[in-house]
Amino acid sequence: MRLIRNKRITYGWLILTVLIAILTMRLAWVQLVMKHQRVPGSRHTMVEASLIQRERGIVLDSGRGHFTDRNGKPLTGNLIWTAVLFPAGEKELKGAHHQVAKxxxxxxxxxxxxLETWGKLKEPQLWHGADSRIPRSLSKQQIEQIRELELPKLKVLPYEQRYGNRLSGMQWLGFVSGQRKESLFFQDYPEISGTSGLEKTMDSLIRGEGPTIVYFPVNSTNEVIQDMKPMVKAPDNRYYPLRVSTTIDIDIQRGIEAITEKAGMREGAVVVLDARNADxxxxVSRPFYNPEQIHPKDGQWENRGLKAATPGSVFKLVTAAAILENGLSSPNEHFHCDGEFGKFGLSCWKKGGHGTIDLREGFAESCNVVFATLAERLTPQQMTSAASALGFGQTVGWQSQGFLGLRSFAPLDHEEKGTVFSGSVDAxxxxxxxxxxxxxxxAAVSPLQAANAVVTLLHGGVKTKPRIMKQIRYANGQLLQDTTPLSERPLGNGISRETSSILLEWMEDVVQEGTGSSLKNRKWTLAGKSGTAQVKVKGRARNNQWFVGYGPVEKPRYAVAVLVENRSTNSSNQATEIFGQVSDFLASVEAGSGSA
Structure with missing residues (x-):
């Protein structure tokens, strides 16, 4: 019996020793191996996850890539200092009554x-005031005054504000969803993704390697442990996030925004292209939007520079091009306009008519009778071919197949094709x-298409592809990818260099002696085409007002399209006036840069 009992004891010790060895090996495995493994569904390791359970973190930087203008000036990413409130009890706040009042x-x-806001907090929160969701930026003086208060439940921290809390007409930049970063970091950082504009089209390339977070140790009652230093966690990668250089000149962008604001322009767009390469x-799109405070129902985030609208007489560029290319008239053919076309209920915009005028004069005066007569001579195919050669009825923005591994890449978000003939009508x-x-x-044309049509004419009928993205660089400045300006001469039924030259001369006539004569005394010699389109807005008769053109005539530098939508039918052409102001502004910019 004693031998059996001794054997049982020996077996017991043996089993206990084995269990201890297994447990020791398991603990070693956790410490040496599993601590580096990520928690399923999380970007954190097991050790990091355990720390988060007893720490509270504030996201200071999303880690997302940034955009700059063509001169390297930042379009996103503004470092501010802001206050962070940590949860505090009612009794504690009452005890610090005088400091809270200060x-x-x-x-x-x-x-x-x-006091009400602070007392209700269950989590740390960036201070953004009662009337805003945007963290408030503190001045140097405010920071010093706050630190002098020595409130234990108050910190001053740096914070990356992506856009700045302001209205702008930069809908091409877009905005992101999930960017609200004032909340506590409990599990994983909320997904941030581009919702519109370049933020959307570039999303897969600029998401980055993760956010920068500052962690504060807390005790079991969720109070910050003051004698323990906070810890900052940030990605350590010299290549990411990426930086995207655009073709935009932010100073010109904001200057034109100011022009439209002062002019009282409510709806519409202004597009400025580099005449040399269509960049x-x-x-500028109106109404303006604030990318930090998006209200989807308002529609302010829509980019009207890319949306197609009824073009009015701007489309006469197409009709004139089709007539000249097909030899159906000549600049010297004469027409008689008495104000009425006599068919289809069509009349000329000028009461009593223009009298007897030739084709060139008819273009300068934008005579409806002349162009109605010409349109009757054209076949639907001739008209659509000329429209296509000018970039109407299709997207014109720069695109690429296989760009950085992307199957199809088009930086301009929601660019509309527009139309010539509706598929439901008999052309x-x-x-x-x-x-x-x-x-x-x-007929429907976007301001981008209209400006690009002018660049196409300036290039002798070679159709250009406007870029908005110039290059992509790694975080360390190393070049990742350049983009190259694209253009093409349409095969077959394009627009010849001769026709392009004639139309450009006629656009000069518009300013010198036609519907754009109010532009004669601007800083540059200008050329262009006006347009007024009759539209219905909520059942009311309204006008779309256009002016598209270029300057200076002697050495074209910019092509500009201005669309002012939803105007009273008896109002003057505001687009022409804004075109003149924009041209003067561009002339001043060029003179200041020494390029004029």
Whole structure:
């Protein structure tokens, strides 16, 4: 019996020893191996996850890539200093009554409101005031005053504000969803993704390697442990996030925004292209939007520079090009306009008519009778071919197949093709062609297309592809990818160099003696084409007002398209005036840079 008992004891010790060895090996495995493994569904290791359970973190930087203008000036990423409130009990706040009152004065808020907000906190929160969701930037003086208060539940931290809390017409830049970073970091950082504009089209390339977070150790009651230093966690990668250089000139962009604001322009767009290569230098869309505070129902985030609208007489560029290319008229052919076309209920914009005029004069005066007569001569194919050669009825923005591994890459988000003839109409009907030939009915053109058509003419009929993205660089400045300006001469039924030259001369006539004569005394000699389109807005008759053109005539530097939408039918052409102001501004910019 004693032998059996001894054997049992020996076996027991043996089993215990084996269990201890297994447990020791398991602990070693966790410490040496599993601590580096990521928690399923998380970007954190097991050790990091355990730390998060007893720490509270504030996201200071999303880690997302940034955009710059063509001169390297930042379009996103503005470092500010802001206050962070940590949860505090009602008793604690009452005990610091005088300091909280001083803090309220420093922050420019109501003391009772501050106490109410602070007292309800369950998590740390970046201070953004009661009337905003955007963290408030602190001045140097405010920072010093706050630190002097020595409030234990208040910190001042740096924070990356992606856009800045301001209205702008930069809808091409877009905005991101999930960018609200004032909340606590409990598990994983909320997914941030581009929702519109370049933020959307570049999303897969600029997401980065993760956020920068500052962690504060807390005790079991969620209070910050003051004698323990906070820890900052940030990605350590010299290549990411990427930096995207655009073709935009932010100074020109903001200058034109100011022009439209002062002019009282409510709806529409201004597009400025570099006449040398069709690069997008500025694209202003109205109404303005704030990318930090998006209200989807308002539609302010839509880029009207890319949306197709009824072009009115701007479309007469197409009709004139089709007539000249097909030899259906000559610049010296004469027409008689008495104010009425006599068919399809069409009349000229000038009461009593223009009398007897030739084709060149008809273009300068934008005579509807002349162009209705010409449109009747054209076949639908002749009209659509000329429109296509100028870039109408299609997207014109720079695109690439296989760019950095992407199957199809188009930086311009939601660019509309526009239309010449609707698929539901019979384009062989003369009435349809006549109305389309003067830019009414189903004709639709975007401001980008209109400006690009001018660049195409300046290039002798070679169709250009506007860029908005110039290059992509790694975080260390090393070049990742350049983009090359694209252009093509359409095969077959394009627009010849001769026709392009004639149309450019006629656009000069528009300013010198036609519908754009108010532009004669600007800083540059200008050329262009005006347009007024009749539209219906909520059942009311309204006008789209256009002016597209270029300058200076002697050495074209910029092509500009201005669209002012939803104007009163008896109002003057605001687009022409804004075109003149924009041209003067561009002339001043060029003179200042020594390029004029």
């Amino acid at each position: 803090l309220a004065r420093i922050l420019g808020t109501d003391k009772d409101q501050l 997008i230098v500025a694209m 062989s009907d003369a009435g349809v062609r006549v109305q389309t030939g003067i830019g009414q009915r189903d």
